[in-house]
Amino acid sequence: MxxxxxxxxxxxxxxxxxxxxxxxxxxxxxxxxxxxxxxxxxxxxxxxxxxxxxxxxxxxxxxxxxxxxxxxxxxxxxxxxxxxxxxxxxGLISRDPTRKAIIKGTPHQQHKIKYLHQYELQALLNELHLEGEVNWDYFISLIAKTGLRFAEALGVTPEDFDFAHQTLTVNKTWDYKSSEGGFAPTKNDSSVRKIPLDWQSVIQFSQLTKGLPEDKPIFVNGKIYNDTVNHYLERLCKRAQVPVISVHGLRHTHASLLLYAGVSIASVARRLGHSNMTTTQQTYLHIIQELENQDNDKVMKHLASLI
Missing domain, CATH: 1.10.150.130 (Tyrosine recombinase, N-terminal domain)
Structure with a gap:
């Protein structure tokens, strides 16, 4: 130095x-x-x-x-x-200039998450062509049905599927941001998880992965750019006449639909690979509050019926 x-x-x-x-x-x-x-x-x-x-x-x-x-x-x-x-x-400096430093900052912006409602997601899924060889339609379907992060979905290999038990194991990601690519660890320990799959996804991906190398990522063929997939998804959204969302918005859509369906916050947190429920609660606060208001109405109606 x-x-x-x-x-x-x-x-x-x-x-x-x-x-x-x-x-x-x-x-x-x-x-x-x-x-x-x-x-x-x-x-x-x-x-x-x-x-x-x-x-x-x-x-x-x-x-x-x-x-x-x-x-x-x-x-x-x-x-x-x-x-x-x-x-x-x-010995380059004689005193610690960071001692008792005061941390300030602009007010926290509550970014309202973008997600699709159930009928909008259905309209989007109807635009997908899930036949033949690997394409981005399968990728979009997988994230919509599992809530995977972008890098997690890129890291999925055929051997991660257990079709007999209808599960998908998430234990790695794909480092799409680096020039050389390659497998990378998950975001945190909680991100390593087994996700139950719906029967449609089981059928679709059991057909898609036949003959593919077991340990190679299904969706990676050369350099991958987040924008490429987001632009493709944007075109699909416009064709389906639904609000334009990003690939990450599909993850939010997945979580939101589960919450509206009455799935517990703990189960949603596990499925998303959040390190704790606080992250889930903070991310989906407005949905949780909306559901609590509906619960309060149910409580009042129930109590009124006891008279």
Missing amino acids: DMNNTQRFYQYFSQWMELYKLGAVRSVTYKKYEMTAKQLTKLAPELKMSELTRLSYQQLLNDYAETHERQTTMDFHRHLKSSLLDALEE
């Missing part, structure tokens, strides 16, 4: 990131460090290591927080703090 007092903070962070994080963390995580480096360079291109104080560091955080939510600012701070604690240990 450069011991020069004139070294800029962003230069130190970039060197630190390459030395300690490159190859030690997943590529998707390393991309977040790269984003931090980019933001740091933009916000404080002249800030030297020798000029780092609690005041200058707090100003840097405040500048970042003007256009980012608090949680995002917290992530930015964690990355910088990790590098600066190493700099302190190496």
Whole structure:
């Protein structure tokens, strides 16, 4: 590392990131460090290591927080703090400028999730051609019926299906964001799961996977782009005359239909591979509240009938 007092903070962070994080963390995580480096360079291109104080560091955080939510600012701070604690240990700085830092941020935006209602999903599924060789229609059908994440669905191989027991095992993803691709771990331990399949999917995929290599991903043939599938899905939505949603919107649609059907939050969380029910509750809060209101009406009617 450069011991020069004139070294800029962003230069130190970039060197630190390459030395300690490159190859030690997943590529998707390393991309977040790269984003931090980019933001740091933009916000404080002249800030030297020798000029780092609690005041200058707090100003840097405040500048970042003007256009980012608090949680995002917290992530930015964690990355910088990790590098600066190493700099302190190496004697490049004499004090920890991150001590007692105040994390601010713009108000949290409640992003209303986009999903289709049951009759809209049915109209979309009616547009799919599930005959013959592998195509994106099968991919869309699989996510709509299982709630898989995009990378999880790409990672599905024929041997993941247990047609006799009507289940699909999810134990890996496909790293579509890297140039070389390849299998990658699931998002978290809870994402490793067995998903029960409906009988239609069992019939469709038992036919589709006949003769395909057991351990090779069904839907991967060269470089995969999220936008390619989303644009294809957009055309299908327009043809079906339903609201345009993304592939991730299919996952939301799957979860929403289960909740409206009365499936418990715990079961939905397990099926989606959420690490805890809190994630499910936060994501589908407006649906859960709507269902609670309906439950309250049922309770009142029931109590009234007891008189």
